[in-house]
Amino acid sequence: MPTDFAATKSLFHLPEGVIYLDGNSLGPMVKTAPARMARAMEGEWAELLIRGWNKAGWMAQPAVLGDRIGRLIGAAPGTVVLGDTLSIKVYQALASALEMNPKRKVILSDTGNFPSDLYMAEGLCRTLGGQYRLKTVAPEEVMSAIDDTVAVTLITEVDYRTGRRHHMGDITKRAHEMGALTIWDLAHSAGALPVDLTGTKADFAVGCTYKYLNSGPGGPAFIYVAPRHAETARPALSGWLGHEAPFAFDLAYRPGRGIERMRVGTPPVLQMAALEAALDVWDGVDMTEVHLQSLRLQDQFIKAIGTRAPMLQLATPRSHLMRGSQVSFRHPEGYAIMQALIAEGVIGDFRAPDILRFGFTPLYIDDDDVAQAVNRLAKIMDYGSWDKPEFKQRALVT
Template sequence: MTVQHPSDLNDVLAAKKAAFQIPEGVIYLDGNSLGVLPAHVPDRIAEVVRHEWGTSLIRAWNTHSWIDLPGRTGDRIGRLIGAPAGTVVACDSTSVNVFKVLSAALSLRPDRKVILSDNGNFPTDLYVASGLKELLGRGHELKVVAPEEVEDAIDDQVAVMMLTQVDYRTGRVHNMAELTRKAHEAGALAIWDLAHSAGAIEVDLAGAKADFAVGCGYKYLNGGPGAPAFLYVAEAHQDKVTSPLTGWMGHEAPFAFDLDYRPVHGVNRMTVGTPAILALSSLHAALDVFEDVDMADIRRKSISLSELFISEVEAKCPQLTLASPRDPNQRGSQVSFRFEEGYAAMQALIARGVIGDFRAPDVMRFGFTPLYLSHQDIVDAVAILADILETESWNRPEFKTRAKVT
């Protein structure tokens, strides 16, 4: 008889698990790193390859609306992050989009030189900011403070506040609305990285009056490895900024082949080169699973799953120390625990079919995707983890050998 946790009996999202292709015997707690394959996506990609590309050939740009796919996909993402139609476009990678929106934001505050961020930001955002300030050569400063010090660091020298809403390592959540308000009061602009937010927690970019945002398509949005990212530009800024990468897809008439660059109106001016249609088609199709879902339901179940996980781990795995905020309202859809031998323990856990991941120096990360996880999955996963820790079965050479990807 199948065991079922009582909390699963009234789960309004329970039926969604069937929409995903999850290997038998696997409990997947790593959707915050790479989402699970939605079951219908392979057929959709086969259709794009065999029929749209294979039969329509170049005509498919028009007959199958390939040319509009970045915007159509962006609008579908926009519904999940509180962004009006026409403010989000799916394109490029998160890193490239950070470069574009940060450059655009700095152009709106030419007399200010400080880019404010925190040391919980995802490193690539800081790398891009550092590289951009050197490239511009205008005396910009990248000021990095502790997450809890961001609010006090906002002053009239700050041009742009650039933060990741959900900390990739601990799951700590910044108060987007409050910090954006503080930034605006000081005359600064706000950029938000939603890589660990979109599709996982409720986000309201328009309500928070965010200026710009970026995010990736392959985590909670399940678009596939290396799926296109997305960017958001508030309507008030769209015709005031230009992408620093002025490619032909951002031109107002790309097929006029003019030699001078004139940006198109709206968010599409932030696009650059030819859209990656196969990857975009995968992401666009993957978003089908959200069509009949309320993000409030996702958030409620996420909190329920994570609270159960913390309770079970602290009761059965005393070797681990909670690294995430205890208050669920201060966490995204992930929980992290510290363990000195965290890498080896995670490899042993993966070998037993429970997949999470590890972040240096000692953080074991566990992501909770309510669309395909049950409360019983959580109980079963912790039971396996407890057994690994109690028997110290992680203490084997094959589990301590570091792979390229952790």
């Protein structure tokens, strides 16, 4: 049965008069989230107290919700677990992969990767005494840069600035042919486009839940480990919940079975309640339909902006095969333009040095939203209304 996008839009709280094109940065709240969080607070925490870990299923939630996310990213049951932050999960995957490939000393990434991923890689290299190094190349050079020195590739499937999409299958195949392992950052993929971790034979994947999966600000991250590595990947961050028997309180660490060993700290129960409510929206949604509809809306936006605001330079690939679920434009005054647009009720965001970003999530964005967003942006460019001091003063978060 085809996805009813008008029905899914009615499930989100969207402020009156606002067109929200920033779900690629922070997804909007589903309407059922407050009640689900209230239940976790009033019916579980308040009444059950510590008994909630058993009676309310808090301890099992990271794996239960991991399986629900797994359906959206082509992962088999029992291969995804939630917890901690995305940076922590990147570090875990990297450390495990390097230990599994000890004769290689190079981590390969690209210059379009999210800086936090690169920072975690640099920090790990320093921790390991400088014998490892991070190598970055231009996004289009990744395939040719995978050689017999590379231990692991660390690639974000969809570029956070431009929306450019890497081909997971081709890169993973090349890496395996050259004896390297792969880590895929799905921060801009999970909930945005079809992902097939099983079919592409990816080794590790990580991602966040507060963007397209709508878990709310600070929502927990997830990690995937391919079943063939589940019992051999050793977690460098040996947290007590990744222990084989956490409540035995052994002084020595013994890794848990399979994906459970990738748990680190106490799970964020209240945030997982919000995520549980959000995932209810996804249960009847087909990811291929979501991405096709997103691409259609993007095409509508790109064409209209090209006609009505040609001074904005498209930074996103035109090819559907190379595009995620966002559209980015360049302009030297991108920050001020975005602030002016937000003041007109269209929320996107800005990424330095000159990128205006717009996310197209058909679960709550439709044709009329796109048309109105184009009209307001074109008006701002026509009249130069962005050229005001209040729009040029940088806020802490852009």
